[in-house]
Amino acid sequence: MEPVFNPVEHLQCLFGPAINRVSTNHGIPVVHVPTNQVLPITRYIHANEELRGTLSLLWAVDRRPREERYELWYLFTLAESKDWLMVSTDLPGEERLFESITPKIHAANWYEREIRDMFGLIAQGHPDLRRLVRHNHWPKGVHPLHTNFPWNSILQWRQPPGSVDGHFIHGEGVFEVPVGPIHAGIIEPGHFRFTVAGEPIMHLDLQHFWKHRGVEKLFEQQTLAGGVALAERISGDTTLGHSLAYCQAVETLWEIHVPRRARYLRSVFLELERLHNHIGDVGGICNDTAYALAHAHCSRLKERVLQLNDRLTGSRFLRGVNCVGGVGIDLSTDQFSELVTELEHIENDFTELEQIIAVNASLIDRFESTGILKKQTAWDHGVVGLVGRASGIDRDLRRDRPFAAYDELPVRVAGSSHGDVRARVQVRVSEIHESIRLIREIQRLLPDGPLKSDRQVAPDAGAWALSAVEGWRGEILYFLMIGEHEQIHRCKVRDPSFVNWPAIQMAVIGNIIPDFPLINKSFSLSYAGNDL
Amino acid sequence: MFKILKKSFKTGIVTGQYPPAPAGQKFSVAPTAQKKAELFRKSLTIREVDTGSCNACEMEMNALANPVYDIERLGIHIAASPRHADALVVTGPVTVSMEGPLKDVFKTTPNPKLVIALGDCAINCGIFKGSYGVTGPVDQHIPVDVRIPGCPPRPSEIIEALTELRKGVTTFTRWFRKFSGNP
Numbered sequence: 001m002e003p004v005f006n007p008v009e010h011l012q013c014l015f016g017p018a019i020n021r022v023s024t025n026h027g028i029p030v031v032h033v034p035t036n037q038v039l040p041i042t043r044y045i046h047a048n049e050e051l052r053g054t055l056s057l058l059w060a061v062d063r064r065p066r067e068e069r070y071e072l073w074y075l076f077t078l079a080e081s082k083d084w085l086m087v088s089t090d091l092p093g094e095e096r097l098f099e100s101i102t103p104k105i106h107a108a109n110w111y112e113r114e115i116r117d118m119f120g121l122i123a124q125g126h127p128d129l130r131r132l133v134r135h136n137h138w139p140k141g142v143h144p145l146h147t148n149f150p151w152n153s154i155l156q157w158r159q160p161p162g163s164v165d166g167h168f169i170h171g172e173g174v175f176e177v178p179v180g181p182i183h184a185g186i187i188e189p190g191h192f193r194f195t196v197a198g199e200p201i202m203h204l205d206l207q208h209f210w211k212h213r214g215v216e217k218l219f220e221q222q223t224l225a226g227g228v229a230l231a232e233r234i235s236g237d238t239t240l241g242h243s244l245a246y247c248q249a250v251e252t253l254w255e256i257h258v259p260r261r262a263r264y265l266r267s268v269f270l271e272l273e274r275l276h277n278h279i280g281d282v283g284g285i286c287n288d289t290a291y292a293l294a295h296a297h298c299s300r301l302k303e304r305v306l307q308l309n310d311r312l313t314g315s316r317f318l319r320g321v322n323c324v325g326g327v328g329i330d331l332s333t334d335q336f337s338e339l340v341t342e343l344e345h346i347e348n349d350f351t352e353l354e355q356i357i358a359v360n361a362s363l364i365d366r367f368e369s370t371g372i373l374k375k376q377t378a379w380d381h382g383v384v385g386l387v388g389r390a391s392g393i394d395r396d397l398r399r400d401r402p403f404a405a406y407d408e409l410p411v412r413v414a415g416s417s418h419g420d421v422r423a424r425v426q427v428r429v430s431e432i433h434e435s436i437r438l439i440r441e442i443q444r445l446l447p448d449g450p451l452k453s454d455r456q457v458a459p460d461a462g463a464w465a466l467s468a469v470e471g472w473r474g475e476i477l478y479f480l481m482i483g484e485h486e487q488i489h490r491c492k493v494r495d496p497s498f499v500n501w502p503a504i505q506m507a508v509i510g511n512i513i514p515d516f517p518l519i520n521k522s523f524s525l526s527y528a529g530n531d532l
Numbered sequence: 533m534f535k536i537l538k539k540s541f542k543t544g545i546v547t548g549q550y551p552p553a554p555a556g557q558k559f560s561v562a563p564t565a566q567k568k569a570e571l572f573r574k575s576l577t578i579r580e581v582d583t584g585s586c587n588a589c590e591m592e593m594n595a596l597a598n599p600v601y602d603i604e605r606l607g608i609h610i611a612a613s614p615r616h617a618d619a620l621v622v623t624g625p626v627t628v629s630m631e632g633p634l635k636d637v638f639k640t641t642p643n644p645k646l647v648i649a650l651g652d653c654a655i656n657c658g659i660f661k662g663s664y665g666v667t668g669p670v671d672q673h674i675p676v677d678v679r680i681p682g683c684p685p686r687p688s689e690i691i692e693a694l695t696e697l698r699k700g701v702t703t704f705t706r707w708f709r710k711f712s713g714n715p
């Protein structure tokens with residue numbers, strides 16, 4: 001038998017004295033290192049052939065008032081085993097500087113800018129330290145995630161709102177096309193600045209965070225049990241994905257074993273959420289090529305799923321379904337048969353529609369080779385979810401780190417290697433069928449039993465947990481740390497949009513501006529989940 | 533071609549196939565709003581502005597345009613620019629960064645105009661109330677005529693509120709008023 005490769009031992013062998021200590025928290029290995037060793041070690045994890053870790057999350061924690069230090073955490077997902085590996089370092093006392101890893105690990109770019117805005121910790125050597133979350137009119141020295149920053153402060157503007165810094169390209173025949181924050185359709189606000197020479201896009205500069213509502217700070221005002229409603233309202237289209245990820249984090253901390261029936265129901269609702277969003281997006285993508293017929297049919301089908309959600313749970317967006325310890329809503333046998341029959345109708349309906357879409361040459365012509373995101377680019381940016389799968393990144397948490405009932409429900413993961421709009425549509429279509437299949441499968445397997453269990457332990461302040469859910473867009477990550485009296489000390493939320501947005505800047509290069517809405521819709525990212 | 537026609541015939545007309553709005557009117561229409569809405573008669577052009585919502589309210593606005601609700605049949609049209617709009621629908625609490633754009637949009641919308649606050653967030657900031665990131669509900673920045681609560685309000689509720697807003701603008705009443713000399 002081959003010896004099992006242990007990444008932590010491997011690092012210990014190699015970096016030995018440079019590692020302070022190694023610990024394990026709820027099964028996740030953490031390597032604690034001094035600040036000056038972060039760059040070599042993370043770089044090794046990222047580049048080493050056996051590890052090939054993608055940076056999944058990078059965040060900071062202010063440990064005040066208990067301890068005078070900041071912590072920086074780096075979470076890697078290893079390519080082969082899909083295991084997690086964490087690196088952590090401390091910035092004691094008044095230390096505000098740390099070494100940027102962005103020059104070596106591109107995926108850290110936005111995270112380090114976010115940390116600078118939210119904590120005032122500066123990543124030295126970062127190639128682009130413009131403000132990210134705080135727009136220019138925000139006052140200087142405001143770092144909302146400092147423990148001593150009052151959550152309900154009233155900010156005084158420095159200058160009229162709306163001004164942003166861009167990256168400019170100058171030259172003859174080079175034009176700049178600013179778009180937003182208010183767009184033409186019913187969509188969320190964001191500012192896009194295209195640089196074009198002739199028709200093709202040379203460069204796209206994204207300026208987001210118009211909708212920053214201070215969600216992470218609001219979490220810190222909540223108790224562990226009380227945060228579910230807020231998690232549901234981070235990104236409305238992913239209500240269930242976010243509430244599930246949040247609940248799982250609390251359940252890990254309280255060591256709750258969620259009953260089997262509840263875990264199965266969670267999977268059902270998660271697939272329903274995937275379903276309505278994917279169907280809506282297929283229609284939306286067709287609409288962006290002016291193919292209104294497909295859009296009309298898809299929005300009709302999406303409405304059917306939403307009405308089904310409403311009948312089953314009393315909420316079109318599945319609000320109030322999850323609670324810490326299980327689910328708040330049960331499905332009777334009759335309801336389940338109604339669900340499956342309705343889904344059967346929807347699937348037949350959708351299949352007919354697919355056949356109409358698939359033979360429309362002008363549509364396929366717009367889809368093919370538009371907005372290509374290469375596998376290497378996707379990997380460098382740590383792209384997740386369906387966008388990643390369409391570019392050949394074979395990752396799906398439902399299979400790789402099973403949660404809810406997926407440990408007993410093998411998922412056939414869709415994928416493609418083309419990375420264009422068409423691939424993203426195809427992945428969606430396969431996932432629609434797969435979701436319906438999974439729900440049918442669950443009907444067969446759904447066990448009886450309670451819907452909720454109680455907490456087992458009361459962990460101390462400073463305990464933390466990480467949780468991950470494969471929402472319809474991709475990996476949703478939550479880091480949750482307890483403070484005094486069961487308050488939340490820190491809740492880091494990562495919607496998949498946060499990592500996929502920067503990648504869109506790469507996918508549009510060389511395309512024409514009229515194709516941008518199409519590419520954007522094929523990524524279908526959340527602004528609210530990104531801006532927090 | 534044949535397939536497309538067959539599909540359309542098979543599907544039939546789906547407009548109106550939705551459950552009625554839950555009983556008990558929750559929305560509120562300012563007394564002056566109905567008067568203002570009269571000007572637009574049976575056609576109302578809406579521009580939606582998101583100032584920090586969680587995007588569920590947007591999805592319900594989008595749903596209004598699908599074949600099931602099809603608000604165009606009620607003479608309600610969604611415009612691509614505030615310059616073309618009679619009414620602004622604002623969703624979400626007003627964030628620090630969206631306050632400026634919201635005021636700009638309000639300025640560019642031609643007078644007379646209506647402002648509709650859609651969803652709990654727009655009305656009272658909802659769950660985000662008090663945060664450093666939000667500067668207050670919509671009516672702190674621009675005058676609001678109609679409030680449609682809910683998190684998010686169902687499309688049927690939005691339609692109900694819009695119908696209420698435009699009540700009394702029938703051809704008959706207009707005639708009646710004209711001939712009775714009682715505007």
Ligand code: SF4
Pocket residue numbers: 233236584585586587588589623624625650651652653654658682683684
């Ligand atoms: S009212 Fe509710 S649904 Fe609407 S934006 Fe606010 S949180 Fe989202």
